[in-house]
Each structure stands twice: as C-alpha cells, then as structure tokens.
Amino acid sequence: MALLHKGLDAVFEPVLFSQKEKIEFSNQTLVPILCDASQIICDSWSIACYLDDNYKDYPTLFGDQKARSLTKQFNYWVDIIIHPLLAKAIMTDVFEYGVADQDKNYFRKSREKRFGMSLEKFSSRSQEDIKHLQNALKPLSAILRDQAFIAGNSPSYADYILFGSVKFALLTCPRVIFPRDGSIGEWVNRMTNYYSKNED
Incomplete structure (x- = not known):
C-alpha cells in the first residue's frame, strides 16, 4: 500500500515460511523486504521511511x-x-x-x-x-x-x-x-x- 500511495512500480515476490532461502540475502528471516537498486531495507516502518526520504517528488506517506x-x-x-x-x-x-x-x-x-x-x-x-x-x-x-x-x-x-x-x-x-x-x-x-x- 505504501508503494501504491507513492505511485511507485514494483515487482512483488511471495515467500512461504518454507522458502526462507529466498530471503537469506537480507541476513534476517522476516518479510517484508524492499530491494531498491543496491539497497536492502527490512521491516515495514523502515521501508516507509526509506520511501519518503528517497522519493520526495512522490506523494508523502507521512507529511512533515x-x-x-x-x-x-x-x-x-x-x-x-x-x-x-x-x-x-x-x-x-x-x-x-x-x-x-x-x-x-x-x-x-x-x-x-x-x-x-x-x-x-x-x-x-x-x-x-x-x-x-x-x-x-x-x-x-x-x-x-x-x-x-x-x-x-x-x-x-x-x-x-x-x-x-x-x-x-x-x-x-x-x-x-x-x-x-x-x-x-x-x-x-x-x-x-x-x-x-x-x-x-
């Protein structure tokens, strides 16, 4: 929803509990994970802050x-x-x-x-x-x-x-x-x- 709000395109990859090898690259075991170029951001709150801080020309998620x-x-x-x-x-x-x-x-x-x-x-x-x-x-x-x-x-x-x-x-x-x-x-x-x- 944060990506939709910002109007950013993304590719979504579902991950089952039994597919933790898919997210080993993030050095942790939880979703969601955002991969943006070389950046890997974990946790919903951190992702929202990253999107607002790095895509300031798009609609803000927070305001000030x-x-x-x-x-x-x-x-x-x-x-x-x-x-x-x-x-x-x-x-x-x-x-x-x-x-x-x-x-x-x-x-x-x-x-x-x-x-x-x-x-x-x-x-x-x-x-x-x-x-x-x-x-x-x-x-x-x-x-x-x-x-x-x-x-x-x-x-x-x-x-x-x-x-x-x-x-x-x-x-x-x-x-x-x-x-x-x-x-x-x-x-x-x-x-x-x-x-x-x-x-x-």
Whole structure:
C-alpha cells in the first residue's frame, strides 16, 4: 500500500515460511523486504521511511516530521496493543485458511513454542477474544467519527499500518472480527475502495 500511495512500480515476490532461502540475502528471516537498486531495507516502518526520504517528488506517506513522529506512536500502539489481541482472535483461522499445506507443521510448532500452548488453546475462536479486540479499538472508533481517515481527510501511512492487519484478517478468517458498521466499518470500506481503485 505504501508503494501504491507513492505511485511507485514494483515487482512483488511471495515467500512461504518454507522458502526462507529466498530471503537469506537480507541476513534476517522476516518479510517484508524492499530491494531498491543496491539497497536492502527490512521491516515495514523502515521501508516507509526509506520511501519518503528517497522519493520526495512522490506523494508523502507521512507529511512533515511531526506527523511522522505521531505515526510512529500509532505504529507502536498497533504493534503492542492491537496485534496481540488480533492474533489471539484469529490465529486458529490463520492456520486453517491462511497457511500453505507445506508450511502448516512449521507454523504450528513455531507458534505453539512461542505461546507455550496449543494453537487451539491460545486461539479458541471465542467471542470474548473478539470483544477484547473491539474494545481496544474504541479510541480509534471515536477518532473516525470525526474524520474519514486516521490521518484526516485522506489516507496516510497511519491508515496503512492498521488496514494491512485488517486486510490480513479478512483474507484469513471467515468470521466477523472487525465491526461491519459504525465508524470503523465505514473506514474499512473507504480503505478497501481506495486500495482497490489505486491497485487498478
């Protein structure tokens, strides 16, 4: 989404859990990775900063430095508060619907080692887990009642930070995790339409 926002062309290479040899050149084991000429940039936040710093003639992802600092705070909030709650709500669905067959054994073992319990115990598909996530999103819901996007009148990187996770959940979980109505549901629809329009 950051590349679409900037209007930059790119070639995308999917990487399965069982294909880590594809990214050995980056000297780490996680995606996303951006390769730009001789530059190798890892981590979504670092990639967004790199794009704005090196492609200044294209639409900005952040705005000014103050906006970037505020977006970084939002990024931490999503990472520390929202992502753990989302993982607990959908991890079993991700395993069932979002992980390739050849990766299921690795995914289960690595996640169960991380959580110290079975996937089914960690993520039991309970409504309570969804409620905890939706309660954590209430401050954002209040913001979106006053403005169309997290960043104001148009989307910026703050919107992409959370919408990336929303899109992942929509693709890997058949249950309703995020509200379909109200300010957050309306924001999801706006972001979906914006993303689809720019993808075309």
